Amino acid sequence: MLRFAPSPIGNMQLNSLRVALINYIVSKQLNEELLIRIEDIDKEKNIEGKDKEILELLSLFSIEYKTVIYQSENLKYHQKMAMQLMSQKKAFSCFCSDEKLEELRIEAKENDKPYYYDGFCETLSDETVLNCNAPFTVRIKKPESTISFTDLLKGDFSYEPFMVDSFRILKHDKTPTYDYACAVDDMLYDISTIIRTEEYLSNTAKQIHVRNTLNYTKNIDYIHLPKIINVKTGEALSTLDELYSVKHLVEEGFLPSAIANYLVLLGTETPTEIFTIEEAIEWFDIKKVSNTPVEFDIEKLKSINTVHISKLDEMRLSKILGFADSDIGKLGKLFLEEASTIKEIKSKIDLIFSSKTPLEGFEKEFNNLKDCILTAPFIDDFKLFENYIIDNTELKGDLLSNLLRYIITGTNSGANLSDIYPLIKNYMGEIVK
Known part of the structure; x- marks a missing residue:
């Protein structure tokens, strides 16, 4: 698994x-x-x-x-196995405060040395532990030999015992630490291959150490992605x-x-x-x-x-864009020359269906064009549609082209109107409003 x-x-x-x-x-x-x-x-x-x-x-x-599990639901197993390790003297209670440990970390840093637990609580007698009322964590004893493993991408790795360290497996509130919980859960669910990012590479030795200490012998393949x-x-x-x-x-x-x-x-x-x-x-x-x-x-x-959008079925693309018309899907693909995401395409289609205000200086012509389109009969062909407007408004040339593009698309550039019109001709009453 x-x-x-x-x-x-x-x-x-x-x-x-x-x-x-x-x-x-x-x-x-x-x-x-x-x-x-x-x-x-x-x-x-x-x-x-x-x-x-x-x-x-x-x-x-x-x-x-297959299924979803929550790590917190396995708390009883995390604690049970920690108690097992403690009874076998493979783990021990640590009464060192967080403040004291932080001092040791700072000291190690100032001396330009890596920080490792000093083992102070590992040698405490059972009597001392029993009589101590201070809060404690649980630490697993560091390994006695080198921990080695092979990453299928990055090759062989070895960690000396002091590098793995006697790390915490239960916190003060007796909840598990990350590496310990991961190791136990991977055992519980019989994980055979672990694929994760390379930032977790250094955690691998600790997790192997936990399983080794619990006498779990099944091999797990590791792959740490860059x-x-x-x-x-x-x-x-x-x-x-x-x-x-x-x-x-x-x-x-x-x-x-x-x-x-x-x-x-x-x-x-x-x-x-x-x-x-x-x-x-x-x-x-x-x-x-x-x-x-x-x-x-x-x-x-x-x-x-862009390529994946172009491969979509037109009706499916239309539904993604909020319609149920394959022509709108075709329209969406028409915009792929200038748009590369669904959001960009939708913004262009939304602009088509938005209300347009008259262009400054061309208010009269704009309103004449608008009235003409709203009263026009249904015209299937764009060239015939354009000729109808010319005959009924006397608009022509660049002025007609610019006004018509604006009143239909809300922009002054883009795909050819002759390509757009066949795909939105059924919506002209909604577009020119």
């Missing part, structure tokens, strides 16, 4: 969606199920409703999964930058199919630039994904989005 493990502490970012998509693709290739684990153990940081928003986005991107960086700044996409949240991009009019296409394309060998996730399942090779940072370019996403 594979797992995607988001935290409900903010909007889903592109890095997270990329991880979810690749987990889904690989789960299909391996014929294994995908589990969604909401990592909600940090109650103070959780944002109400974000868990549901995450699941809605996964559904929007057609990411199928970070996504902004092509303009060269910096990693910030989790705080809402411009690159999945929700924002969808609201801006990028199709889920286009976003998914681009995220899988990043750093990947593909037979074609434009594809669906279903097609990617057939040829995607996780071992050939780039192990160096990949560049996100919003302009490239726009070009891919």
Whole structure:
């Protein structure tokens, strides 16, 4: 089983969606199920409703999964296994205050040394522990030998015991720490492959150590995807930058199919630039994904989005735009020469259906044109429609062209009216109002 493990502490970012998509693709290739684990153990940081928003986005991107579990629901298992480790002398109570530990961290930093726990509480006698009424955390004893593992993208890694350290597994309130909870949950749900971003690479040794100490021997394959960086700044996409949240991009009019296409394309060998996730399942090779940072370019996403919009069924595009008329879908595609998102296309269509005020200096001509169109019979052909206006208003030439374009589209440039008119001829009474 594979797992995607988001935290409900903010909007889903592109890095997270990329991880979810690749987990889904690989789960299909391996014929294994995908589990969604909401990592909600940090109650103070959780944002109400974000868990549901995450699941809605996964559904929007057609990411199928077996079930959803909440990490907090496994608290009894986290605590039970911690008690087991303590009874086996593989973990111990730590009475060191946060203030004292912070002093040690500062001291280590001032001496230009990495901070590691000094082991003070590890040697306390059972009697001392029993008689101590101070609040305590629980620490797992550091490993006795090197922790080694192979990342399928990045190769072999080894961490000496002091690097893994005697880290906390339960906090003062006896809720689990991140690495401990992840390790236990991966055991509970028989996870076979973990695909996540490279920022969690350093957590891997600690999580392996927890499972080793609990005598869990099943091998787990690790794949740490490189970070996504902004092509303009060269910096990693910030989790705080809402411009690159999945929700924002969808609201801006990028199709889920286009976003998914681009995220899988990043750093990947593909037979074609434009594809669906279903097609990617057939040829995607996780071992050939780039192990160096990949560049996100919003302009490239726009070009891919344009292609995906062009491939939409006209009726479906029409419904996305708020209509139920394939001609409006065709109209939307007509604007792809100057627009690249659903939002941009919709703004142009909204402008067509908006009320227009007379152009300054041409009020009389504008009103004559408007009255003519409103009283005109239904005319199927644009050239005949234009001739009818000439015959009934005496407007012609550039003046007619400019006024007619403005009264129909609300702009003075864009696609040819002869191409637009056949698609909106049934709405002239709504457009010229």
